Amino acid sequence: MKNGIRGVLAAAGMVAALGAQAETLKLGVVGGMTGPGAPWGLAIDGGVKIAVDEINQAGGLAVGDKKYTVEVLTYDDHYKAADAVTATNRLIDQDEVNYIIGPIGSASVMAMKPITERNKVIMLSNSYSTEVLDANTKYMFRVLPTQYEYNRQLIGWLKQERPELKRLAILSPNDATGWSTQKIQTAAYKDAGYDVAETKFFERSQNDFRTLLTSILAKNVDFIELDTVPPGPAGIVIRQAREMGFKGQFTKFGGNNVAETVKSAGADNAQGTLVYLSADPSSEPYQKLSQSYAKIHSNSMDDFVFYFYDATHLLFKAIQEAGTVDDTDAVRARIEANNSFDGIQGAIVWGGKDVYGVNHQIATPAYLGVIEGGKAKVINKFDAR
Incomplete structure (x- = not known):
């Protein structure tokens, strides 16, 4: 009888264990x-x-x-x-x-x-x-965090540390993301005293930006803000702009993947690009x-x-x-x-x-980085607020 009870208890235990594993x-x-x-x-x-x-x-x-x-x-x-x-x-x-x-x-x-x-x-x-x-x-x-939470800090740093930059163009995706972020970017840059000379949208399937860049470069801008352009296309924009003779600054204060951007742009073309980073790559x-x-x-x-x-x-x-x-x-x-x-x-x-x-x-926390030698290097950190 005891063996029978043990057998029942053992079976019950197995069922319970199986039940626990099934959660x-x-x-x-x-x-x-x-x-x-x-x-x-x-x-x-x-x-x-x-x-x-x-x-x-x-x-x-x-x-x-x-x-x-x-x-x-x-x-x-x-x-x-x-x-x-x-x-x-x-x-x-x-x-x-x-x-x-x-x-x-x-x-x-x-x-x-x-x-x-x-x-x-x-x-x-x-x-x-x-x-x-x-x-x-x-x-x-x-x-x-969105650009609304961190952008003014990044632009504030840019205004103080790179005073030679005064006139810019902003390039954004032609969808709900880009419509919103470009609006935020434009307001933030104008509030900081910048001359936003050109704003352009592009289709996410696009990989030739020369027509857009012709219009942008005709405005004699000091820098181009790449906003929420995906990493790969952002690199293509940088490469094509350099091939067209643009020697100015690039900023990318939207989402980033530096490795993917550099892969498309080439390390030499991407050199010096200022980027928003979610983390410190050296940490x-x-x-x-x-x-x-x-x-x-x-x-x-x-x-x-x-x-x-x-x-x-x-x-x-x-x-x-x-x-x-x-x-x-x-x-x-x-x-x-x-x-x-x-x-x-x-x-x-x-x-x-x-x-x-x-x-x-x-x-x-948010980070400001610069692309050097094909990699991102943190140059400033902004704590959560």
Whole structure:
């Protein structure tokens, strides 16, 4: 009889163990994994997967009395709103996810947001469009600082340290991202006393910029601001402008992947370009994430990995504090309750209510870099504020 009882208990234990192993938390990732914006989309995927691997290697995510193995489901939106909507509906209706991380493109985010808000799905995303956040936003959090948060600091440095630069042109993508960022850039430069001589838009599929550059160079500008031009095309612009005889300054105070830009421009052409950086390439955290990223993707790591790595750990912390993976209202409340979070490279601060009507905008350290010898070198740091 005792053996029988032991057998029943052993069987029950095996069932319980199997049940514990079956607990899975699914995270959805949406972003442009192919095409010109791929370095940014792959950065989302890489940052999430590095954080998830750390949790899984440690035995899973402890939530209440359960342990969850975290699974990542990644969909390519090709930087297009329609594909982002398809991915979102699939993640919610078929994959039954409660949490989506990404995308980056404004058009995709704005198309996804009504769906995620209606379904109470938390979206940790980015968009440089000022229209993405408003007082009615509940479940979306912007986990990257936008140009509105850091641009005036970068332009302030430029004004003080490079007084010879007075007249510029701004080049931006012809979509919701570019329309918003160019507006912000133009206002910031004009407010700082610069002469914005030309503003141009280009199609994301474009790889010949000579016609646009002919118009820009005819305005005798001292420098060209590359705004949110994707890294590869930004390099092409730099190379073609140099081939056309432009000897002035390039600035890129939108998203960057210096390695991809240099690959397209050539190291000599890119020399001296001033860039916004999300992280210090010489830092220990950068080296750590680079090594982990190389195990996931073969391209050069984009700095945006930092944001989505931190965002994933921030989400895990909120889920643990809420004690649930299903009640997204409880998880949302925990994210909102944590005014600051210790990120991999310093304090992360939530804010934005004065500007957007809701404290769902993140602020992190920002860096100003210069391309030297084909690599980025930090020349200034701006703390989160």
